[in-house]
Amino acid sequence: MLSREEVLHIAYLARLELTEEEIEEYRKQLSAILDYFERLKEVDTEGIPPTASVLPPRTVLREDEPQQGLSREELLANAPDVEDGQFRVPPVLDW
């Protein structure tokens, strides 16, 4: 069973604010799901390579030619806060 601290740690890593109810709910649900996952231990994977992609490993290259991209206006159009053609955020560092 996951502890409250473990749930909070995962939520911190994922940058998710959780309510008290959510912390308790996820603690129970994630524990049940992880318990179920335990059955993977039954499978012998000694010497089996992992699959990250089903495709053959290869390098896909294209000609390095300049192309027209999206305009600044189009890229900023969906941002919640914009100033002088840039994304506006609170200070990232304290000094």
Add this chain to the structure above:
Amino acid sequence: MKPLWQWNLTDIVQALHRGEVSSEEVTRAFLERIQALEPRIHAFLHLEPEAALHQAREADRRRAKTQDPDTLPPLLGVPMAVKDVLTVRGMPCTCGSRILEGFVPPYNATTVQRLLDAGVIILGKTNTDEFAMGSSTENSAYGPTRNPWDLSRVPGGSSGGSAAAVAARMVPAALGTDTGGSVRQPAAFCGVTGFKPTYGRVSRYGLVAYGSSLDTVGTLTQTVADAALLFPYLAGFDPRDATTMDVPVPEVVLSQEPDLRGLRVGVPREYFVEGVHPQVEAAVHAAIRHLESLGAEVQEISLPHTPYAVPVYYIIAPSEASANLARYDGIRYGPRIQGETMWDIFFKTRGRLFGPEVKRRIMLGTYALSAGYYDAYYAKAQKVRTLFRRDFERAFREVDLIAAPVAPSTAFPLGSKTQDPLAMYLEDIFTLPANLAGIPGLAFPVGFDQDGLPIGMQLMAPPFQESRLFAVGHAYQSTTDWHTRVPPLHP
């Protein structure tokens, strides 16, 4: 003559070519159908009826003016819908999430662009579980879609809006996406045809990423022939998606003769086990016997790792999701919950605007990738994924195709599994393996249960052998009529 909204895609394309109907008539027929049924079904998150009619009239003018009809875009004036996880320039794309409320993408997904180039008119965007995470469309932040066969039941998911729209004949065809069964399972629940291509066959550019090593773009249509008609427009190498393979897309020619002599069909014993509804099992067995009656040789096979599909998928997909969804930070798109610092913005925006299932999967994936647990979960799941691929490679040395149920049961009542995420995940057991192995799949109706709910069967083929699926599915449909049944909805 059948009313226009009952026509399938193939009939519409042919009638438009012959000038027997206009695009405006066709488009209007479907828009009227949407207007009448949408309040009960809620298949759509966004509709553009005026723009669609304008494009339809434009298409009709273009067709009337041309000297040489063969130079016209082949799908000119054909209405379709697109699942709301694919970008259509200028149409809102929410992915069923509050965190993308108001987001209007400035570009088209490659699949969308190719359909537009072929002349398709996009009527709107269909409902989906938030970021395609779910098996019932109940995880949409904008309310669930209802199953046209029984409005108290789910349409399946996550492409539930697209499946319900096609089942209710609100559109002749729609795009969906399939990461763990999200095209095939709603197709089965709604009694329509759902096609999932080989991973690497169809571009994912403009598909909002969920599980990048598993995501595919597919179709929901009335018939297999319709799916085969759309396939060449969607498939092929895309310089904007490095995972698309530069392999030729074969021309799909469907035989008029339903002759399956020489075809070897494998029936995996692990898909007919306790927990599968007896009526589902009976209908799928009957469909397999039908393939046999058309000349196919049927043999039992084994896909021994099937029982591990849920843990493998629900480690790998959430792990990939936890990385993919890191981009939603309240800075570049979507709403922001304001905070004192940047960190506050991240925590509040993500915590409050992601729904419960998305947060659950982000947490699950974050846990599986975190220090100390990576080897036990993520690395282990990746190794077992290799064993899934080997199961199929071994099977396809003996058989040409695999036939199996799509889901253990038919459409379940709304709300019946929302409190138990694990029970919901277990519904996916029979669709997940095709995604883990990257192989193509095709689901279509093969009967109904005693409550009048559709039952689906899926065919699976080796990588890049989609033509085989279409040939066999078409042979089945040209000798049965399950796919022609229309839900008893009265406008």
